Amino acid sequence: MGNVLVWIIWFAAAGACIGSGIAVVTLTNPFYSALSLIGNLASLAVLYLLASAEFVAAAQVLVYAGAVMVMFLFVIAYLGGRADAPWAGGPPWLRIAAVAASVLLLAEVLVALMLKAGGRLSDEAAISDAxxxxxxxxxxxxxxxxxxxxxxxxxxxxxxxxxxxxxxxxxxxxxxxx
Missing domain, CATH: 1.20.5 (Single alpha-helices involved in coiled-coils or other helix-helix interfaces)
Known part of the structure; x- marks a missing residue:
C-alpha cells in the first residue's frame, strides 16, 4: 500500500510541476506567472523528497521559493504595469533565438531519452555516503x-x-x- 501512495504523490507532484510550468509561460500577468513559478518550485521540492534528497528539497523551498521569488515578486510589484511586457516590440531575432534554443533543448532531451532507452546510461556512479x-x-x-x-x-x-x-x-x- 505504501508503494502505491508514493506513486500517487509522485504523479500528483509531476502533474503539478508540468501544470505550473505551463502556467508560468502562458499567463500574461507577471505577478500570477511568478506565483505559478513558486508552485513549480514547491512541486519540485516534493519530487526531491521522494528521491530521498531532503536537504535539496529544503534548500529549494527556502532559497528559491522563499528568498528569490519574494525578490521577484517585490520587483514585479515595484515596476507595476511596466513589467507586463518588457520585450514587447523587441527585435525579431529575439523570437528566432528563443525558438532555436527551445528546439535545441528538445533535441537534448530526446537524445538523453534515447540513450537511456538504449541502455547506454545505465551504469551507476560510485557515490560516497557523505x-x-x-x-x-x-x-x-x-x-x-x-x-x-x-x-x-x-x-x-x-x-x-x-x-x-x-x-x-x-x-x-x-x-x-x-
Whole structure:
C-alpha cells in the first residue's frame, strides 16, 4: 500500500510541476506567472523528497521559493504595469533565438531519452555516503566553489539594484499618470 501512495504523490507532484510550468509561460500577468513559478518550485521540492534528497528539497523551498521569488515578486510589484511586457516590440531575432534554443533543448532531451532507452546510461556512479550532506555541500561552497558562490551573490545584488533603477520614476511620469 505504501508503494502505491508514493506513486500517487509522485504523479500528483509531476502533474503539478508540468501544470505550473505551463502556467508560468502562458499567463500574461507577471505577478500570477511568478506565483505559478513558486508552485513549480514547491512541486519540485516534493519530487526531491521522494528521491530521498531532503536537504535539496529544503534548500529549494527556502532559497528559491522563499528568498528569490519574494525578490521577484517585490520587483514585479515595484515596476507595476511596466513589467507586463518588457520585450514587447523587441527585435525579431529575439523570437528566432528563443525558438532555436527551445528546439535545441528538445533535441537534448530526446537524445538523453534515447540513450537511456538504449541502455547506454545505465551504469551507476560510485557515490560516497557523505555525498549531498549539508557539511559536504558547505565544504564545497567555501573551498572549491567559493568564487562562483560570491559571483552569484554579486549578480543577485546587481539584479536588485537594476530593479530599483528600473522602478524609478521621473517627474514627468508622475504628472502624466495624474
Amino acid at each position: 555525498f549531498g550532506s549539508p557539511a559536504g555541500i558547505g565544504e564545497l561552497f567555501l573551498t572549491d566553489h567559493l568564487l562562483a558562490f560570491e559571483i552569484t551573490s554579486i549578480v543577485l545584488l546587481v539584479a536588485a539594484v537594476g530593479g530599483v533603477v528600473l522602478g524609478m520614476r521621473t517627474p514627468g511620469e508622475d504628472e502624466a499618470e495624474s
